[in-house]
Amino acid sequence: MNLRRLPLTREIGLGVLVYLYVPVVVLIVYSFNANRTATVWTEFSLDWYRKILANPSIREATWNSLVLAAAAGIGSTLLALAAALGTKTRFRGRGLVEAVLNAPLILPEVVVAVATLMLFVAIGVELGMAAMIPAHIAFCIPFAFLPIKARLDGMNPSLEEAAQDLYANRLITFRRVTLPLLWPGILAGFTLAFVTSLDDFLTSFFLSGPGSTTLPVYIFSAIRAGITPEINAISTIMLIVSVALVVTSFLFGRMRR
Numbered sequence: 001m002n003l004r005r006l007p008l009t010r011e012i013g014l015g016v017l018v019y020l021y022v023p024v025v026v027l028i029v030y031s032f033n034a035n036r037t038a039t040v041w042t043e044f045s046l047d048w049y050r051k052i053l054a055n056p057s058i059r060e061a062t063w064n065s066l067v068l069a070a071a072a073g074i075g076s077t078l079l080a081l082a083a084a085l086g087t088k089t090r091f092r093g094r095g096l097v098e099a100v101l102n103a104p105l106i107l108p109e110v111v112v113a114v115a116t117l118m119l120f121v122a123i124g125v126e127l128g129m130a131a132m133i134p135a136h137i138a139f140c141i142p143f144a145f146l147p148i149k150a151r152l153d154g155m156n157p158s159l160e161e162a163a164q165d166l167y168a169n170r171l172i173t174f175r176r177v178t179l180p181l182l183w184p185g186i187l188a189g190f191t192l193a194f195v196t197s198l199d200d201f202l203t204s205f206f207l208s209g210p211g212s213t214t215l216p217v218y219i220f221s222a223i224r225a226g227i228t229p230e231i232n233a234i235s236t237i238m239l240i241v242s243v244a245l246v247v248t249s250f251l252f253g254r255m256r257r
Contacts, residue, residue, distance in 0.1 A: 032048075051233075070194065072133065076193045084152050103142075104139040112203070128208065135207055143189065148188075163176065198241070200214075200216065201220060215234065
């Protein structure tokens with residue numbers, strides 16, 4: 001059945017796109033508003049971008065977010081790569097292992113965040129980066145695992161077999177054949193994990209301590225006083241960075257060599 005022939009299909013699709021993207025466009029436009037009132041447009045201005053760049057609290061939150069996202073991206077990608085290689089061959093329980101790896105995708109994040117907070121408090125881990133980094137690594141693993149696993153499953157096994165026929169051992173085969181072929185999936189997985197960690201609020205909110213506030217947590221705290229063009233400007237920058245990284249991940253995923 002051709003879905004395009006169903007009544008109102010195009011109109012419904014257009015309505016969904018409008019619902020999703022018009023608020024984003026409004027946010028971007030009002031980030032350039034000279035008026036401090038978020039809903040009253042006066043004139044174009046870049047003052048809010050200058051102010052957030054000069055704000056030490058925002059700079060600190062940005063640095064914390066980047067450090068956390070980089071650590072989570074690297075850690076989760078390494079673990080995801082090991083998991084993808086470990087589940088490459090068939091064995092009893094492989095489906096269960098993959099289900100556990102992908103569980104953070106379906107579990108409510110607020111439940112996981114509260115459970116992680118209780119665990120760290122029970123074992124005496126100080127809230128802050130020491131708690132946030134392992135927690136972010138854990139929930140970012142499936143975002144790195146899926147593109148790496150997809151890339152690994154799409155590889156031609158005869159390439160590794162040919163290397164072994166030429167007397168290459170497993171380490172050389174991995175370094176010279178498997179790893180170069182996996183690089184697009186690895187980079188795509190790292191990018192997705194980085195963006196996921198960068199945009200996360202719930203886990204960071206529950207586990208952050210003094211001096212470890214991230215941008216999403218800073219925005220949530222600031223928005224209690226009302227939405228201002230300054231908040232719009234921060235959100236616009238985060239949006240641009242996230243979209244750029246997701247597009248980069250998509251391009252890496254399409255690479256063949």
